[in-house]
Amino acid sequence: MNEVVTQIADRVGISPDLAEKALGMMLGFLQREADDGPVAKMIEAIPGGSDLVAQFNGEGASGGGLLGGLMSALGGGGGIMGLGQQLMSEGLGMGEITALAKETIGIAKQYAGEEVVDQVVASVPGLSQFV
Numbered sequence: 561m562n563e564v565v566t567q568i569a570d571r572v573g574i575s576p577d578l579a580e581k582a583l584g585m586m587l588g589f590l591q592r593e594a595d596d597g598p599v600a601k602m603i604e605a606i607p608g609g610s611d612l613v614a615q616f617n618g619e620g621a622s623g624g625g626l627l628g629g630l631m632s633a634l635g636g637g638g639g640i641m642g643l644g645q646q647l648m649s650e651g652l653g654m655g656e657i658t659a660l661a662k663e664t665i666g667i668a669k670q671y672a673g674e675e676v677v678d679q680v681v682a683s684v685p686g687l688s689q690f691v
Contacts, residue, residue: 584616598679605672665691
């Protein structure tokens with residue numbers, strides 16, 4: 561996984577540790593929100609993708625105290641905006657989050673193929689405007 565994380569960290573301009581956590585959070589979000597078949601193929605195709613989801617999927621995903629409970633009550637796990645809030649709480653700005661989303665999708669296409677990734681993106685409301 562190091563190669564993928566390093567590639568994202570370099571392109572976005574963030575530390576490898578933060579890139580690893582953010583990538584895990586993004587993949588975990590996609591696993592929860594996207595259609596099961598295509599997203600499973602995509603995550604399995606990315607080297608170390610399943611491990612990152614297992615390691616970071618719980619980060620702010622559910623729980624999150626009162627705010628997390630409110631977000632869940634208002635619409636699932638807060639959707640794409642909830643993910644944005646989680647990434648901001650890790651210290652990322654909007655520009656970095658947008659770059660991270662684009663890089664994540666680009667790497668996913670590199671490993672899983674464009675058709676599979678396009679199905680994943682199309683199945684998550686609002687995602688296409690960020691990638």
